[in-house]
Amino acid sequence: MIDLRSDTFTRPSPAMRQAMATAEVGDDCFGEDPTVRELEARVAELLGKERALFCPSGIMANQCAVMAQAEPGREVLAEARAHLIHYEEGSLAANGGLALRGIPAARDILTSDEVRVALRPPSPYHPVTAVLALENTHLDSGGRVMDGARTAELAEVAREHGLRVHLDGARLWNAAVALEVPPAELAAPVDTVMVSLSKGLGAPVGSLLAGPARVVERAWRIRRRLGGQMRQAGIVAAGGLFALEHNLDRLALDHRRAARLAEGVEALEGVRVARPETNVVMVDVAGTGRGADELLQALADRGVLLVPFGARRIRAVLHLEVDDQGVEAAIEAFEAELG
Numbered sequence: 001m002i003d004l005r006s007d008t009f010t011r012p013s014p015a016m017r018q019a020m021a022t023a024e025v026g027d028d029c030f031g032e033d034p035t036v037r038e039l040e041a042r043v044a045e046l047l048g049k050e051r052a053l054f055c056p057s058g059i060m061a062n063q064c065a066v067m068a069q070a071e072p073g074r075e076v077l078a079e080a081r082a083h084l085i086h087y088e089e090g091s092l093a094a095n096g097g098l099a100l101r102g103i104p105a106a107r108d109i110l111t112s113d114e115v116r117v118a119l120r121p122p123s124p125y126h127p128v129t130a131v132l133a134l135e136n137t138h139l140d141s142g143g144r145v146m147d148g149a150r151t152a153e154l155a156e157v158a159r160e161h162g163l164r165v166h167l168d169g170a171r172l173w174n175a176a177v178a179l180e181v182p183p184a185e186l187a188a189p190v191d192t193v194m195v196s197l198s199k200g201l202g203a204p205v206g207s208l209l210a211g212p213a214r215v216v217e218r219a220w221r222i223r224r225r226l227g228g229q230m231r232q233a234g235i236v237a238a239g240g241l242f243a244l245e246h247n248l249d250r251l252a253l254d255h256r257r258a259a260r261l262a263e264g265v266e267a268l269e270g271v272r273v274a275r276p277e278t279n280v281v282m283v284d285v286a287g288t289g290r291g292a293d294e295l296l297q298a299l300a301d302r303g304v305l306l307v308p309f310g311a312r313r314i315r316a317v318l319h320l321e322v323d324d325q326g327v328e329a330a331i332e333a334f335e336a337e338l339g
């Protein structure tokens, strides 16, 4: 099977498993797991932040970061299609007492004008907006990249209005590789940032939030409140350290393969594909007369797995378990169905 459903399907390689099996561990609740500490220090350094905190998932790291900067009753702004709004079980509302408001971006990535218009003048009758949450890469638009200049502009507008800025960077690594800049450059304008190890980097578990020490200290308590504190977590942290060392630069290969898949599929009658900027390919099949679900089943029967994105769109995500041959085979399966 060529599994293009998501980069979260990646499994640890034998070498990663070996690093995990031999990791030095301790009780992380007491700050005594050397491998977790090493991972947190490494990620803080890569993101140019004072401290980082290891969490079991991106959803929890997003919550810890945002809730550390916004008390219950406050409002959080995010792009209307943000993961934080649509895929996180309303966790910020349920666990943090926060109101979420989406700002539609006309061209996928928010502009400073769009944020400025959405910000209300101070009033005793409106909730106080506390955080602007950004997303890079932006998953719903097909892994689009936000550059450092746009991030800085958005952060500036938010700060003018007294907001903190959080960045959901589940795939910030992909953005950095696509732009050929260090991840720290993309994280520099924001207060806190979340990054995942369990997506394109291929580690089995974990995301981190990073930011100023005083915010991360508050986030530590929130992680504990959410039940996300782990004990000998060095076993999984070792997978993350291995991933950062071996699988970061190779993300460029996934981007190249995504471009090849897009090119191959776009050549088919009735198919429209936006040029991928990273590892995500959105395929619009409306012009083929085929429905997404039915086509996905036919492709699965040919050994290629993808997911629907609405009734007429399907999504492919490239990752380290799909090589050049896998991409060619996926194109052939599309050709056999739609050619």
Ligand SMILES: Cc1ncc(COP(=O)(O)O)c(C=O)c1O
Residues within 6 Å of the ligand: 008, 056, 057, 058, 059, 060, 083, 084, 135, 137, 139, 168, 170, 171, 196, 198, 206, 207
């Ligand atoms: C953009 C984005 N943010 C956050 C998350 C949440 O990460 P996790 O699944 O580790 O909770 C995901 C997961 O796919 C994601 O794509």
